[in-house]
Amino acid sequence: MNWPGLIAKYKEYLPVTEDTPALTLQEGNTPLVHLSNLSKKLGIELYAKIEGANPTGSFKDRGMVMAVAKAVEAGSTSIICASTGNTSAAAAAYAAKAGIRAIIVIPNGKVALGKLAQAKMYGAEIVEIEGNFDEALKMVRSVSETSPVTLVNSVNPYRLEGQKTAAFEICDQLGSAPDILAIPVGNAGNISAYWKGFKEYNDVRLTGLPRMFGFEAEGAAAIVQDQVIDQPETVATAIRIGNPASWNLAVAARDESDGKISSISDPEILEAFKLLASTEGVFAEPASCASIAGVLKQVKNGSIPAGSKVVAILTGNGLKDPETAMSQMEIDPVVLPNDEQTVLEYIEGVVKA
Numbered sequence: 001m002n003w004p005g006l007i008a009k010y011k012e013y014l015p016v017t018e019d020t021p022a023l024t025l026q027e028g029n030t031p032l033v034h035l036s037n038l039s040k041k042l043g044i045e046l047y048a049k050i051e052g053a054n055p056t057g058s059f060k061d062r063g064m065v066m067a068v069a070k071a072v073e074a075g076s077t078s079i080i081c082a083s084t085g086n087t088s089a090a091a092a093a094y095a096a097k098a099g100i101r102a103i104i105v106i107p108n109g110k111v112a113l114g115k116l117a118q119a120k121m122y123g124a125e126i127v128e129i130e131g132n133f134d135e136a137l138k139m140v141r142s143v144s145e146t147s148p149v150t151l152v153n154s155v156n157p158y159r160l161e162g163q164k165t166a167a168f169e170i171c172d173q174l175g176s177a178p179d180i181l182a183i184p185v186g187n188a189g190n191i192s193a194y195w196k197g198f199k200e201y202n203d204v205r206l207t208g209l210p211r212m213f214g215f216e217a218e219g220a221a222a223i224v225q226d227q228v229i230d231q232p233e234t235v236a237t238a239i240r241i242g243n244p245a246s247w248n249l250a251v252a253a254r255d256e257s258d259g260k261i262s263s264i265s266d267p268e269i270l271e272a273f274k275l276l277a278s279t280e281g282v283f284a285e286p287a288s289c290a291s292i293a294g295v296l297k298q299v300k301n302g303s304i305p306a307g308s309k310v311v312a313i314l315t316g317n318g319l320k321d322p323e324t325a326m327s328q329m330e331i332d333p334v335v336l337p338n339d340e341q342t343v344l345e346y347i348e349g350v351v352k353a
């Protein structure tokens with residue numbers, strides 16, 4: 001069957017009316033890959049939900065298709081968001097598809113290259129501020145209160161509605177909810193959306209509920225520290241957020257599910273980033289790898305019991321942030337003269353080693 005996209009597929013679970021436009025870039029239906037090598041190493045059953053396989057390369061497409069469709073339904077011709085990069089890429093793409101304007105406000109110098117290229121290509125109005133995501137979000141929230149623009153950050157409830165569909169897919173792919181759901185936390189919308197999705201599907205289909213394990217970057221761990229971080233800092237720029245908008249919902253997801261929100265250092269994130277690519281052939285952006293780093297850590301400290309079925313959410317594609325990937329390469333490619341014998345000898349050396 002040709003995948004129809006999220007709104008058509010899950011309309012009975014979504015706030016869809018006869019007037020909601022049939023907007024789609026065929027988002028959703030992302031692979032759930034068994035991480036067989038890491039599973040063996042860790043003594044658990046570990047899967048990755050590859051959200052980087054969405055049309056703009058991140059999970060944001062799930063929420064954005066819904067938010068933009070509802071904005072168009074309400075007669076809006078402009079949307080606005082603050083972003084660390086992925087939200088703005090998704091907003092720009094769905095606005096382009098819907099034929100409306102996207103205005104994005106982003107922290108200058110702190111958005112990964114691929115995401116910036118996307119916003120430009122999709123034709124967004126780009127505003128860079130000399131400030132961070134939290135400051136940008138505060139600005140767009142007040143702009144949207146006084147100007148005729150629709151705010152499409154995850155404080156827009158339609159975003160979480162769309163994003164909850166990933167929990168439905170996991171239950172369908174595994175046959176039931178996993179024991180543990182491991183997920184990066186930035187503005188805390190996604191963990192809240194997943195928890196909502198698992199609960200709603202369980203109400204209708206008895207698919208069970210996972211424990212929700214959220215992971216913040218150590219330099220931006222507001223929920224873990226229970227205080228706003230004024231100057232958040234992390235290599236995982238996507239989750240460089242010090243005052244998460246869905247803070248209370250994330251805490252509720254943690255507590256209702258008997259879960260945990262903890263923090264991961266930048267070296268741990270980067271180690272998981274490289275480990276995932278080199279042992280599983282899965283390239284996810286650094287922020288996504290907070291979920292893998294978190295699983296490694298929680299298995300080690302005994303919080304994830306042996307034999308657990310764990311799903312780690314890989315929120316964005318590794319190609320989004322080529323600069324961080326390149327800066328992590330310890331071995332530079334070998335440059336050889338254009339001479340077959342020299343190349344042959346070099347390769348023979350590699351194969352024999």
Ligand code: F0G
Nearest residue numbers: 083084086087186187188189190315316
């Ligand atoms: N992973 C990636 C790749 C992200 O881009 C984000 C958030 C998160 C995880 C965290 O999700 O905010 O729902 O807790 N990116 C936002 C953006 C903030 O602007 O693209 P969250």
